[in-house]
Amino acid sequence: MRQNVYDQQDVFENFQNNRLSGRSENDLIEQPAIRSCLPPLTGKSVLDLGCGGGQLVKYCIEQGASEATGVDLSKNMLEYARAHHSHERITYLQGSLEDIELPHNQFDLIVSSLAMHYIGEYERVVNKVGSALRDNGYFIYSVLHPHITARKLLEGWVRDEAGEKRFWPLDDYLDDGPRDLQVTPDKKAVIYHRSMSSAVNGLIQAGLTLDQIIEPTCSPEGLILQPHQVVEIRRPTFIIFKSQKLVR
Numbered sequence: 217m218r219q220n221v222y223d224q225q226d227v228f229e230n231f232q233n234n235r236l237s238g239r240s241e242n243d244l245i246e247q248p249a250i251r252s253c254l255p256p257l258t259g260k261s262v263l264d265l266g267c268g269g270g271q272l273v274k275y276c277i278e279q280g281a282s283e284a285t286g287v288d289l290s291k292n293m294l295e296y297a298r299a300h301h302s303h304e305r306i307t308y309l310q311g312s313l314e315d316i317e318l319p320h321n322q323f324d325l326i327v328s329s330l331a332m333h334y335i336g337e338y339e340r341v342v343n344k345v346g347s348a349l350r351d352n353g354y355f356i357y358s359v360l361h362p363h364i365t366a367r368k369l370l371e372g373w374v375r376d377e378a379g380e381k382r383f384w385p386l387d388d389y390l391d392d393g394p395r396d397l398q399v400t401p402d403k404k405a406v407i408y409h410r411s412m413s414s415a416v417n418g419l420i421q422a423g424l425t426l427d428q429i430i431e432p433t434c435s436p437e438g439l440i441l442q443p444h445q446v447v448e449i450r451r452p453t454f455i456i457f458k459s460q461k462l463v464r
């Protein structure tokens with residue numbers, strides 16, 4: 217039985233309140249970055265792993281993709297996606313990334329936005345991705361940055377007596393494994409910390425080459441809405457890995 221955090225109604229509502237606010241970290245930091253490194257999509261076949269409400273799936277279709285499939289474990293998320301981001305060339309499927317069977321040699325782009333840190337069996341999923349990609353296809357995914365997920369209790373900033381942020385400490389960095397992430401004031405979900413070498417070597421072992429890494433900051437327009445996000449320059453919250461099944 218896979219952990220299905222977003223089918224707990226309070227967790228789902230909490231997530232959606234933030235995600236649909238237009239001021240979330242997704243909107244101001246992570247989505248602009250992941251969208252900036254997508255390859256040209258005209259006529260391409262796209263798969264989104266952990267598609268949530270379908271925003272990125274729909275965006276890929278708007279960018280000219282010939283077809284797009286979104287996979288997610290959460291019924292709540294898929295209901296929202298089907299209601300708000302449907303299209304004749306989009307298919308939404310319910311399933312876990314660990315267990316779902318992916319067709320061989322089918323997709324030009326496999327994308328995943330902030331879902332891979334929920335996956336304990338990283339190598340297994342990335343190997344499936346490698347097989348499901350067509351030659352020269354891309355796998356692009358974002359996760360919480362490993363320096364965010366490293367510490368066992370995810371304690372965050374060290375602050376001075378006035379509560380000002382002094383520095384972001386790093387510990388247990390090479391100790392890959394589960395961490396408890398607070399998802400509502402009284403609920404936690406299990407996410408998985410992976411060091412940079414584990415993340416990148418997993419891609420390489422699946423036959424992919426690393427093309428680009430982005431450690432995004434907040435855009436100038438985003439800083440007008442959320443000035444406190446200037447803090448991303450001190451330590452980014454997210455990281456994006458762009459890899460390719462390169463065939464010369």
Ligand SMILES: C[S@@+](CC[C@H](N)C(=O)[O-])C[C@H]1O[C@@H](n2cnc3c(N)ncnc32)[C@H](O)[C@@H]1O
Nearest residue numbers: 266267268288289290293312313329330331334
């Ligand atoms: C933080 S949300 C991001 C959703 C979406 N990509 C977005 O950008 O808004 C993480 C998503 O991953 C999905 N997820 C988590 N674990 C999963 C798993 N094992 N298999 C499939 N989906 C999973 C969740 O249901 C949720 O929709």
